[in-house]
Amino acid sequence: MKPAAFTYHRVSSVAHALSLLEMYADEAKVIAGGQSLGPMMNMRLAQPQHLIDLNGVTELAGIRETADALVIGAMTRHHDVATSARVRAACPLLADAVATVGHYAIRQRGTLGGSLVHADPAAQIPLVAVTLDATVEIAGALGTREVKAVDFIESVMTTDLAAHEMVTAVRFPRAGAAQRHGFKIVAQRHGDFAIVACAVTLELDGDIIRTLRIGLGGVSDKPVLLEQLAIQFCGEARHVDLAQRIGAAAAAAVDPEDSPEISSTYRRELVLVLTRRAVEQALSHVGH
Amino acid sequence: MKKSNLLLKINGATYEVNCESRKLLSDVIREDCGLTGTHVGCEHGVCGACTVLLDGRPARACLTYAAQADVMDITTIEAIAQDEQLSALQQALHECHGLQCGFCTPGIVMTFEAYLRECPDPTEAQVREVLSGNLCRCTGYQNIVRAILLAAARLREGNAHVAA
Numbered sequence: 001m002k003p004a005a006f007t008y009h010r011v012s013s014v015a016h017a018l019s020l021l022e023m024y025a026d027e028a029k030v031i032a033g034g035q036s037l038g039p040m041m042n043m044r045l046a047q048p049q050h051l052i053d054l055n056g057v058t059e060l061a062g063i064r065e066t067a068d069a070l071v072i073g074a075m076t077r078h079h080d081v082a083t084s085a086r087v088r089a090a091c092p093l094l095a096d097a098v099a100t101v102g103h104y105a106i107r108q109r110g111t112l113g114g115s116l117v118h119a120d121p122a123a124q125i126p127l128v129a130v131t132l133d134a135t136v137e138i139a140g141a142l143g144t145r146e147v148k149a150v151d152f153i154e155s156v157m158t159t160d161l162a163a164h165e166m167v168t169a170v171r172f173p174r175a176g177a178a179q180r181h182g183f184k185i186v187a188q189r190h191g192d193f194a195i196v197a198c199a200v201t202l203e204l205d206g207d208i209i210r211t212l213r214i215g216l217g218g219v220s221d222k223p224v225l226l227e228q229l230a231i232q233f234c235g236e237a238r239h240v241d242l243a244q245r246i247g248a249a250a251a252a253a254v255d256p257e258d259s260p261e262i263s264s265t266y267r268r269e270l271v272l273v274l275t276r277r278a279v280e281q282a283l284s285h286v287g288h
Numbered sequence: 289m290k291k292s293n294l295l296l297k298i299n300g301a302t303y304e305v306n307c308e309s310r311k312l313l314s315d316v317i318r319e320d321c322g323l324t325g326t327h328v329g330c331e332h333g334v335c336g337a338c339t340v341l342l343d344g345r346p347a348r349a350c351l352t353y354a355a356q357a358d359v360m361d362i363t364t365i366e367a368i369a370q371d372e373q374l375s376a377l378q379q380a381l382h383e384c385h386g387l388q389c390g391f392c393t394p395g396i397v398m399t400f401e402a403y404l405r406e407c408p409d410p411t412e413a414q415v416r417e418v419l420s421g422n423l424c425r426c427t428g429y430q431n432i433v434r435a436i437l438l439a440a441a442r443l444r445e446g447n448a449h450v451a452a
Contacts, residue, residue, distance in 0.1 A: 001331035038351030103421025
């Protein structure tokens, strides 16, 4: 469990990191909190020749607000996101979800940007970014660009990021005053990656569902946003079996893989139950 | 592979070590600095045995590389007892029988020395949530939870006395 040899580069600015990425391209990896890349390097699943350490890049850490969004720097630690009053107020789904990432010590080091680019199909940050329609801010040799989270995550541990690029921040739309949310997760062991996770936001107009977004992690090669399904329930009144019906529809809409450890039947059952509970949680919230 | 000289700040002392960039901080602390209180379990961040404080925050030493560590203020289990006096948390673990073989204990102490500073009055559920990041194969956790809650209560009392 020792990593292969690498050349270490400590950088203090995005510009310096980009110049090294341009020079070394596929031979280099940037390291943020190291809570996913570290294990992969120790197990030699990843063997970068050059390790570019972003921990000294202060410009990448921090949470800032704009009129309609919360902009979170890529190097912002999970614990700082989870305990931020700004995140709690403007993006409560993210606050709830990030508090369940790994363990207390892991969240002190692990970062928002690192988790997003790692793109584990069951991870919380990619799921919430897709569910909330977040925008990923990217810097590269050719300048900066933006891409929606749903387009950024392409497949298992695969993103839209080119070898010379890095994520600098993620922009989450500010939750409207009427938005309620639910987040439910089941893992084999507390702190493990989810078997299934479900994130829900909705807005009510009196008793009528006005908007509904449902995201699922752990059911495919990337987070799944059930857009068409959610639209079908908009305009419905909240009644006792609404959450159950949404859960059943979600379970019917996904096609999880059968694996020796977790059967597709079990995963589908979890989709039903967790979606139902997440919708119930959202419906029971009084504001946020 | 090329080795380099690093100056590590551990428990207030400076250690000069010569090692490869890739060497795990957990190995550097034990082998190069001779501080063997930090234990090494899984070496991929799961078990929590190697937890130390980096700039005051708990972190897995096995997921930190030597080359990263020379800008950090590192605290290990050796710095927790002061003048032969166990910390409140160590004392409570001792009294509550919160350890058997003791392998996981340094990681648990380091995690909760930091956590109790941040959250001095945790609920049992909060303690269990944080404790989930440290594996113990002996105790079944019950006595560790009791010890942490006892230490938290004593620390609050102590603080109250100081304030008075």
